[in-house]
Structures are given as C-alpha cells and as structure tokens.
Amino acid sequence: MWIRKTLRLLGLLLAAALVIAGLIVGGYRWWLSQQSERLQEAIESPGFQAPSGMELLRMLSELVFPPSQHEVGAYGRRPIAGRGHVPWVMRSSLDGRPRMLHFALAPEHWISYATEIGSLYQFWKGDIAWRGAVYDTSHGTEPESRGVAFQRAPDRNGWGFLEPTGETRPARVEYLGHRVSDQGARAALRVRLHAGDAGTAPVEVEETPEILLEAGRTGLLRRFRLRPSGDAGRALPVTLRLPPGAEEVETDGTLLLEDLLQLREGDTRVTSWFGSPAFEIPPRPGLRALLSGAAALIQASDCVTCHGERERVVGPSHREIALRYADQPRDAVVEELARKVLEGGVGTWGPVPMPPHPELTRSAARAMVRAILDTPEGEPLPESVVASADGDIGRYDFDVEVRPTTLHPSLTARRIMPEGFTPKVGGLAWHPDGRLLLTTWDADGAVFAVEGWNGPAEDLRVRRIAEGLHEPLGIATVGDAIYVMQKQELTRLLDHDGDGWTDEYRAVSQAWAVTSNFHEFGFGLVHREGWLYGTLSVCVLPGGKSCPEQTRDRGSAFRVSLADGRFERVAAGFRTPNGVGWLEGAGLLVTDNQGDWLPASKLLLATPGSFHGWRGPAQRDAPLPRADPPIAWLPQNEVGNSPTEPVVLGSGPYRGQVLFGDVYNGGIKRLSLQRVGERWQGAAFHFTAGLEGGVNRLLEAPDGQLVVGEVGSTGNWNDIGKAWFGLELLRFSDGAAFEPFTVEVTAEGLDVLFTRPLAVGSEPPAAVTHLKQWHYIPTEIYGGPKFGLVDLEVREARLSADRRTLHLAIPGIETGHVVYLRLDRSLRSDEGEPLWVNEAWVTVNAIPEPDGA
Known part of the structure; x- marks a missing residue:
C-alpha cells in the first residue's frame, strides 16, 4: 500500500x-x-x-516583479475611440523612408504617406514596430511596418495635371502639413500642386482617409478636397495615380485609366475595396543577418555608444582594453571586467563613469569581455598614446579634480512637474501669455503648456497641446505663433478653434536633405529679426563613426525666413550641434559634440559662411576651408562630453556669462567670455550638479530664474544614476559663490578674477597647483588626444589691491591652445569660504597686446 x-x-x-x-x-x-x-x-x-x-x-x-521602467510619455494623452493607437496621427521615418505621416485608422489598420511626394505609401493590417533611440533606446534602428499589406504604392509622385491634349503633366508637390479636426477624431494631409509654369494656377489638395470594415472585405475611403491656391491662372484638372491591388474601385471622380483618377473640382471620393491583404510585409534585415555570438551581445547592449573597436568614444577602445590586460591571468581578468560591465566603474580610464548593465547576465558579460579581449591586433601603441601627427604625439592623459556633485551654493531648485508628468525635454520657450512651453523627446513627440510654474504646487497646471511630432528638439515663439523643430521639418502649430489643442501642423520648411538615419537630428530654435535659426546633425553609424555618405546640408547651421519659408545655410562643419543660443552683438552660439574630425566638444560662434571642422568620410582628402577656432574647447571627460543648449544670462550674479548643460558629463557648465579684437575666447568651469537628470535645455525666465529641461537614454546619452526626464526651476541668490568668476588671457599670462576678495594673508605664489597647455589636431578617429601637452610655470603671481584679481605671469602661452588651470583648494575668501570650483579650461585664440603697445 x-x-x-x-x-x-x-x-x-x-x-x-x-x-x-x-x-x-x-x-x-x-x-x-x-x-x-x-x-x-x-x-x-x-x-x-x-x-x-x-x-x-x-x-x-x-x-x-518587473523593475520600474522609464516613463514613455503618456501624460495628457487624448484617446480617440476606434483608432487603436494614441496618438493616432504620427510623424516618423518608416521602413527606411524619411518624412512619413501615419494614421491609425482602426485597431491594427494603418495608412502611411510619404510627405515629400504627398502620396500614399502603404495601407496595411498590423502595426508599427516603434524602434529607435526615442522609442526603445536602440541605436541604428528605426520604425518598421509589420503585418500584411493591402496596398503599397510605387516610390513615385502620383500627382499630375491633365492637359487639354489629354496628356498628363507631372505636378511638383509641396507638402503643407496636416490638420486634425472634430475634437481630434478626423485628420487630413495637405499638399499644394504646382504645374511648373506661371500660367497655370497651383491647387491645394486636402486628403482625409477613413477605413470601411464590412463582412469579408475592407475598404479604404479617401476624400479629396481641391481649391485654387495663389494668383489666378488657367485651371487644369488634377489627376492621381492609384496604387495597385484593389479588387474594386468606386469613385465619383473620373477613371481615365484603370489606375488614373481625375478629381472633380471641389470634393471627390474614391473607395478601394480589398477582399484580403495582398502580401506579407517582409521584415527588414536585422542583426541576426549580420552578427552572432558575443558580437551580437555587444551590439544588443548600449556598449557601442561608449566604446569603439579601435577608437575611444567615452571609454577606451576594445583594442586598448585587450592591450592593457594582455599579460594578466585571463580568467581573473574576465571575472573582474565582467563585474565592471554589470556594476559600472570609474577612474581606470578617466574621470567619467561607465554605466552599469544590470539587465545582463554574468555569463553574457563574460562572453562580451572575452570577445573584447580577443580583438584582433593592430599596431601596438604605448598606453595613453593614441596617434601622431607631424611628429607630434597625442595623449589621452587626464588629471583633474572631482566634479561638483551637489547644487551650487547660490542656487535653490524645485521641481515643476505634477504627479505623473515625466517629460524628456527636447525644447523650451515662453509664450507671450506667460506659459512655459516644452517639447518632449519621446515616442509621443508632444508639446505641453505649463501654467503656474512660478507659484505654489497646487497652482501648477500642465496641458498637452500637440502630439505625434517626430523627435521635436526645439521650440520657439514669435508673437503668439508657436514653431517646433522636428527631426526633419520646421513646423508651425495652430489652434483654430481656441480649444487649446493644435488643429493644424503647418510645414514651414523641410528644404534640407534627409535620410532615415537615427542620428540626423534637427535642433533649435532661436528667433532673430524674422528668421528662425537651427542646426542639423550628421548621419552616424551605431558606435559613433560618421556614415560614409552624407546628404546635402548635414552638419549645418541654418535659418528659415518667416516671411516666405526660405531656407539658408548659415555655417557648416558641425557634427552634433545640440544647442543654439544668441550672443548679442556677435551672433549664433552653438555647442557641438566630440566625434570624428572633432577632437573635443566645443562652444562656438556660427557666423555667416563660417566652417567649423567636421567633414564627411568622402571629404577626407578634399581641400576644405580653414576651421574657425571655437570660443571654448571642452576637453572630453573633463568638462564636456555632450554639451547642450547655451544661454547668455541677462541678470543675476553671473550676468553676461554663458551657461550650458551636458547630458553625460552632468550638470551645468559656465563660461566667462573674453573678446580680443575680433576674436572671442573663454574660460570654462563646472557650475552646478545636484539636478535630477541630464541637462538638455536651459531657458532664462523674465525674472532671472532658470528653467532646466532634462533628458536621458542608454549608454552615454544620460547622466549616470539620474532620471531620464526632468523639469526644474533654479533661483539665484543675491550673490555668487566663492569661485573664479573669470579667467582672462593677458599679454603676460592669465588674470583670475574671484567673486569675492581672497583672505588677508593669501599667498599668491602658492595659489596655482597645476598648469598645463595643449592643442588639438582634428583627425578621422573619434575624438582626439591632446597634442603638445606641456606643463607651464608661473613666473610671478601677485594679488590686486582689492584682493579679487590674481595676476599670473606665465611664459609660453600660445594661441590655438587650451590652458588648464587648477587653484589650490586651501584658498579662502575674506569670509573664510572655500572655493566652490578650482579649475578652469581656458581657450586661447588671441593674446592682447601689452599695455601701451
């Protein structure tokens, strides 16, 4: 039993x-x-x-028990019944095509248009795989359609004009934008058709798509509304090529041919009926076709954003790691480096931390480390030596202080985010009525208006006013008009019925060339005298190398006329210019991020026709104009990794100085400006830490406060350990903290002006502990080392009568160089305060003439 x-x-x-x-x-x-x-x-x-x-x-x-995930930007959404996706009208790339517009017609039913030709691209049953940095944090991927397609149109402009002879003349298509009406329940695409001669009147066309679901068949209803546009001229009938695949077509227009529709004046309806989808949408090639094993693991993580195979990005290259550990016990090295992959680390290769990867298993981390240690040999280089140019050796040496980790003593901070609002801020602007406007760099691509930002928490109100934009990374107002810089278009938002929601997304300009590359961002915006200024980053491969081929206008600063939409290229030679501001009396300020042909990040002045150093791989040996020197070099991993929007303070204790954020280096940096003749130069300082996220946008308030917009993603696209979103308000106290206020180049050396007098009895000769000088040589490798790195000596140090200015006589300072100055931490103010920061990175573009010369 x-x-x-x-x-x-x-x-x-x-x-x-x-x-x-x-x-x-x-x-x-x-x-x-x-x-x-x-x-x-x-x-x-x-x-x-x-x-x-x-x-x-x-x-x-x-x-x-899933760990908490970063917010995807759902705050303030307006679901529309029967659509199946929120937002239901979206801009993005799709299937390798840029500048696409999508409508979720019903659950699992989508239609997408190619806006550059104003024509239907695809009508399908399925969904969109939202891939890419802004959607799932991946680099090198992009949104893709999935499912089964009823129709996919040929890649051509289907619009034309019917001549009296019966021939069809192709029309030139001007994309005007899209409208949303009926409380967001209906949407339409708008284009203007040009015949190409002055005697024929242009025609505006508005297309509204809808879906018809009946037993056994699916219908696509397309409503067209035509109206004359512009000056009077002869009116020619409008024709449209219909995509193939429909089993039956019903229309109140005229079918001239099986696939050629003549639209009526006014309104035309055409319904295409399908019994079943025509074909399965083929998947685009993924990593499985290209990589396997540990290589796929490395690519699947965010490691490529910080490490190249043979070149540094933020951290060391794979080959450098392999060389350093070549003679050490293999198993022990694998275990130790796998631990660092999982937990992160700092100090071995530089002062900037490498992010942890807790999502990986230890076995996966070991496999990745083994692959890195097996990186094929190249020419061995001594440790910290990376390259040579004209016999000059360049080094990645670093010896800097620990950056601030807390809020600046002259600042107080408070959040201006109600519960549940987690914006990844892409742009900030003031509306004339006092509202704070912001765009979000997330899957929704939304615009929000913030009321009560300067009052008690109970008065704070945040409202979504637009959505479905394509990675909007800039916003500006001109009067009551709101302009947004999308990734591939400058757009005006209009609220025609006054309900607070955008009814029309009007295209102002998309005159520059684009691809669907994940890195081809559009940044902005600054308004001056009837022009909107912005910048365009370049096409980049995952890992940081520039794409072999670049389209026209990449790496440019531009401006667009508000009068007629005219696009003008202002300056060239940028890589990732994620920040624009304005310096009165000088022009457009731009921050740019390190990469190939850009040995360090920098802040510069983009004057008309100026060139700033970056070139595409195809231009490697081409003659190029001499690059304008930047106002300030921002040495990688020291005072810059990913500098963002600069703002010139108009009030407060640091009036006239420039503040800018840095997403990866963290916090806000400060720059004191110096003008010598026609040359601008500056001294860069760390300013403040203690914020909630990586600082992407800064906006000075009318009362002198500072709005900080924060952002983040994987790899080196975040301030490690901080949130990937944030909106904070910083208020200045009456005075500055005790620190170097300016460092200026003199005929003798440097003058250091402190915010307060030094303590009585301070010893000037002992004030400086480190003084180095180097220069940069742009090369095709990612970033670049310090060339001509030397120690400088202070020949004489003396203090001004008011004990605020330290005069340093320093032989050997050269133009075209960076000088690193570190002051002794023991220095005290006359009130006994220690220095808040004691470092400055001084860019030397010009040396003043001696007094009396």
Whole structure:
C-alpha cells in the first residue's frame, strides 16, 4: 500500500514539475518576445551562453516583479475611440523612408504617406514596430511596418495635371502639413500642386482617409478636397495615380485609366475595396543577418555608444582594453571586467563613469569581455598614446579634480512637474501669455503648456497641446505663433478653434536633405529679426563613426525666413550641434559634440559662411576651408562630453556669462567670455550638479530664474544614476559663490578674477597647483588626444589691491591652445569660504597686446 502511495506521490510531483517547467519555458518565451529585437537576436544567436541557475531565478523574479521602467510619455494623452493607437496621427521615418505621416485608422489598420511626394505609401493590417533611440533606446534602428499589406504604392509622385491634349503633366508637390479636426477624431494631409509654369494656377489638395470594415472585405475611403491656391491662372484638372491591388474601385471622380483618377473640382471620393491583404510585409534585415555570438551581445547592449573597436568614444577602445590586460591571468581578468560591465566603474580610464548593465547576465558579460579581449591586433601603441601627427604625439592623459556633485551654493531648485508628468525635454520657450512651453523627446513627440510654474504646487497646471511630432528638439515663439523643430521639418502649430489643442501642423520648411538615419537630428530654435535659426546633425553609424555618405546640408547651421519659408545655410562643419543660443552683438552660439574630425566638444560662434571642422568620410582628402577656432574647447571627460543648449544670462550674479548643460558629463557648465579684437575666447568651469537628470535645455525666465529641461537614454546619452526626464526651476541668490568668476588671457599670462576678495594673508605664489597647455589636431578617429601637452610655470603671481584679481605671469602661452588651470583648494575668501570650483579650461585664440603697445 505504501509503495502505491509513494508512486502516486512521485507521479504527482513529476507532473507538477513538468507543469512548472512548461510554465518556466512559456514564461521565458513570453519575456523574450517583449524584449527589443536586438536582444532577441543576441540571445538566440549561436554564441549565446545560457544563464546560470541563480541568474535564471533573477530573470524569473523580474518577470513576476518587473523593475520600474522609464516613463514613455503618456501624460495628457487624448484617446480617440476606434483608432487603436494614441496618438493616432504620427510623424516618423518608416521602413527606411524619411518624412512619413501615419494614421491609425482602426485597431491594427494603418495608412502611411510619404510627405515629400504627398502620396500614399502603404495601407496595411498590423502595426508599427516603434524602434529607435526615442522609442526603445536602440541605436541604428528605426520604425518598421509589420503585418500584411493591402496596398503599397510605387516610390513615385502620383500627382499630375491633365492637359487639354489629354496628356498628363507631372505636378511638383509641396507638402503643407496636416490638420486634425472634430475634437481630434478626423485628420487630413495637405499638399499644394504646382504645374511648373506661371500660367497655370497651383491647387491645394486636402486628403482625409477613413477605413470601411464590412463582412469579408475592407475598404479604404479617401476624400479629396481641391481649391485654387495663389494668383489666378488657367485651371487644369488634377489627376492621381492609384496604387495597385484593389479588387474594386468606386469613385465619383473620373477613371481615365484603370489606375488614373481625375478629381472633380471641389470634393471627390474614391473607395478601394480589398477582399484580403495582398502580401506579407517582409521584415527588414536585422542583426541576426549580420552578427552572432558575443558580437551580437555587444551590439544588443548600449556598449557601442561608449566604446569603439579601435577608437575611444567615452571609454577606451576594445583594442586598448585587450592591450592593457594582455599579460594578466585571463580568467581573473574576465571575472573582474565582467563585474565592471554589470556594476559600472570609474577612474581606470578617466574621470567619467561607465554605466552599469544590470539587465545582463554574468555569463553574457563574460562572453562580451572575452570577445573584447580577443580583438584582433593592430599596431601596438604605448598606453595613453593614441596617434601622431607631424611628429607630434597625442595623449589621452587626464588629471583633474572631482566634479561638483551637489547644487551650487547660490542656487535653490524645485521641481515643476505634477504627479505623473515625466517629460524628456527636447525644447523650451515662453509664450507671450506667460506659459512655459516644452517639447518632449519621446515616442509621443508632444508639446505641453505649463501654467503656474512660478507659484505654489497646487497652482501648477500642465496641458498637452500637440502630439505625434517626430523627435521635436526645439521650440520657439514669435508673437503668439508657436514653431517646433522636428527631426526633419520646421513646423508651425495652430489652434483654430481656441480649444487649446493644435488643429493644424503647418510645414514651414523641410528644404534640407534627409535620410532615415537615427542620428540626423534637427535642433533649435532661436528667433532673430524674422528668421528662425537651427542646426542639423550628421548621419552616424551605431558606435559613433560618421556614415560614409552624407546628404546635402548635414552638419549645418541654418535659418528659415518667416516671411516666405526660405531656407539658408548659415555655417557648416558641425557634427552634433545640440544647442543654439544668441550672443548679442556677435551672433549664433552653438555647442557641438566630440566625434570624428572633432577632437573635443566645443562652444562656438556660427557666423555667416563660417566652417567649423567636421567633414564627411568622402571629404577626407578634399581641400576644405580653414576651421574657425571655437570660443571654448571642452576637453572630453573633463568638462564636456555632450554639451547642450547655451544661454547668455541677462541678470543675476553671473550676468553676461554663458551657461550650458551636458547630458553625460552632468550638470551645468559656465563660461566667462573674453573678446580680443575680433576674436572671442573663454574660460570654462563646472557650475552646478545636484539636478535630477541630464541637462538638455536651459531657458532664462523674465525674472532671472532658470528653467532646466532634462533628458536621458542608454549608454552615454544620460547622466549616470539620474532620471531620464526632468523639469526644474533654479533661483539665484543675491550673490555668487566663492569661485573664479573669470579667467582672462593677458599679454603676460592669465588674470583670475574671484567673486569675492581672497583672505588677508593669501599667498599668491602658492595659489596655482597645476598648469598645463595643449592643442588639438582634428583627425578621422573619434575624438582626439591632446597634442603638445606641456606643463607651464608661473613666473610671478601677485594679488590686486582689492584682493579679487590674481595676476599670473606665465611664459609660453600660445594661441590655438587650451590652458588648464587648477587653484589650490586651501584658498579662502575674506569670509573664510572655500572655493566652490578650482579649475578652469581656458581657450586661447588671441593674446592682447601689452599695455601701451
């Protein structure tokens, strides 16, 4: 009897084990299906090592109790019944095509238009895989359509004019934007058609798509409304090529041919009926076709944003790591470096921390480390030596102070975010009525208006006023008009019915060339005298190298006329100019990020026709104009990694100085300006930390306060350990903290002006502890080392009578160089205060003539 009971119990236990195993496998497959395509491909590649038992338990624990995820920007959404997606009208790239407009017609039913030709691209059943940095944090990917297509149109402009002879003349299409009406329930695409001769009147066309779902068939209803545009001229009938694939077409227009529709004056309806979809949408090639094993694991993580195979990005290259650990015990090195991959680290290769990767298993981290240690050999270089040019050796040496970690003593900060509002801020501007406007760099691409930003928390009101924009990274107001810089278009927002929601997204300009590359951002905006100024970043491959081919206008500063939409290129030679401001009496300020042909980040003045150093790989050996020197070099990992929007303070204790954020280096930096003749130069300082996220946008308030917009993503696109969003208000106290206020170049050396007098008895000769000088040589490698790095000596140091200015006589300072100055931490003010910061990076573009010369 007991044997039978035992066998029955064992059978039950075995059955339970099988059920649990099935649940584990099923749960794992479900978990894997929710991950990014890159991670799926990496895990399923042949070289993937299965997790250990403890790692599997951790994964299962996170499956049941998932860790908190970064907010995706759902605040203030307005769901529209029957559409199946919020927002239901979206701008993005799609399937490798830029400047697309999508409508979610019904759950799992989409239509997409190519705005550059104003024509239907695809009508399908399925969804959009929202991939890319702003959607799932991946680099190098982009949104893709998935499912089965009813129609996909040829890649051509389908619009034309019908001549009296019966021939069809192709029309030139001008995209005007899109409208949203009926409380957001209806939307329409707008274009203007030009015949190409002065005697024919242009025609505006508005197209409203809708879906018809009947038993056994699906209908696409397209309503067209025509109206003359511009000056009077002869009116020619408008024609439209219909995409193939429909089983039946119904229209109140005229079918001239099976696929050629003549539209009526006024309104025309055409309905295309489908019994079933025509074809399955083929997937675009993913990583599985290109990578396997540890290479896929590395690509699936965010490692490529910080490390190149043979070139530094933020951290060391794979080859540098392999060389450093070549003679050490392999297993011990693998374990230690795997720990650093999982936990992050700082100090081994520089002062900027490398981000942790807790989402990886230890076995995956080991596999990645082994692949890095096996990086094929190249020409061995001494440690910290990266390149040579004209016999000059360049080094990545660093010896700097620890950056501030708390809020500046002269500042107080408070959040201006109500519960649930987590904006990844892409742009900031003031509306004339006092509202704070901001754009969000997230999947929704929204615009919000903030009321009560300067009052008590209970008066704070945030309202979404626009959505569906494509990575909007700039905003400006001109009077009551609101302009947004999308990734691939400058757009005006209009609220025609006064309900607070944008009814029309009017295209002001999309005159520059684009591709669907993830890095081709558009930044802005600054308004001056009837022009809006912005910048365009270049096409970049995952990992930081520039694309071999670049389209026209990439890496430019531009301006667009508000009078007629005219686009003008102002300056060239930028890489990632994520920040524009205005310096009165000088012009457009731009910050640019390190990369190939850009050995360090910098802040510069973009004057008409100026060139600033970056070139595409195809221009490697081409003659180019001499690059204008920047106002300030921002040495990588020291005082700059990803500088952002500059603002020239108009009031307060630091009036006239420039503040700018840095997403990865963290916090806000400060720049004191100096003009010598026609040359601008400056001294860069750390200013403040202690903020909630990576600082992307700054905006000075009318009362002198400072609005800070924050952002973040994976890899080196965030301030490590901080939130990926934030909106804060900084208020200045009456006085500055005790620190160097300016550092200026003199005929003798440098003058350091302090915010307050030094203590009585301060010893000027002992005030300086470090003094170095170097220059940069742009090369095609990512970033660049310090060339001609030397120590300088203070020949004489004396203090002014008011004890605020330290005069330093320093032989050997040269133009075209950067001078690093570090002051002794023991210096005190006359009130006994220690220095807030004691470092300055001084860019020397000109040296003043001696007094009396």
